[in-house]
Amino acid sequence: MEEYKTELSLLLEKVRAKHADQKKQAAFHKNLHRNLWILSAALSFVIALLASNELGFDGQWAKRLSAVLALILPFLTGYLVLRQPDKLWIAEIETRNQLNDLMEKIELDLLRNDTSRYAEHEARYFEIMETATKRWLALKRD
DSSP states (O other), X not given: OHHHHHHHHHHHHHHHHHHHXXXXXXXXXXXXXXXXXXXXXXXXXXXXXXXHTTTOOOSHHHHHHHHHHHHHHHHHHHHHHHHOHHHHHHHHHHHHHXXXXXXXXXXXXXXXXXXXXXXXHHHHHHHHHHHHHHHHHHHHHO
């Protein structure tokens, strides 16, 4: 019986580690999405201001800067569209939440010294991770 408790504890450690990793990845992709979106919007605004000459900047430098920024903007937008950090962020949050639910179930079983559901918890862990992998691959194929 003690052997199963050790296995359940090890499973809990593994689930906690994956949970922490998903939380970290979700935060990274959330920040990446927001920062790229804000930068893209700001670049568009600056390009429009420089091109319209509303700020009273005359001369070639304003036109050149506007042209350079206009060349950078599609690459920034393309990266945002191709990388899809917003969709990755949502997928990672979903995985994180599922792992959190599993963690709580395992912790409750450990508190009750109930090791009878080890195989069920292990199967659920692998199901969550397989689903996460399939979601990630689907996003990368798009």
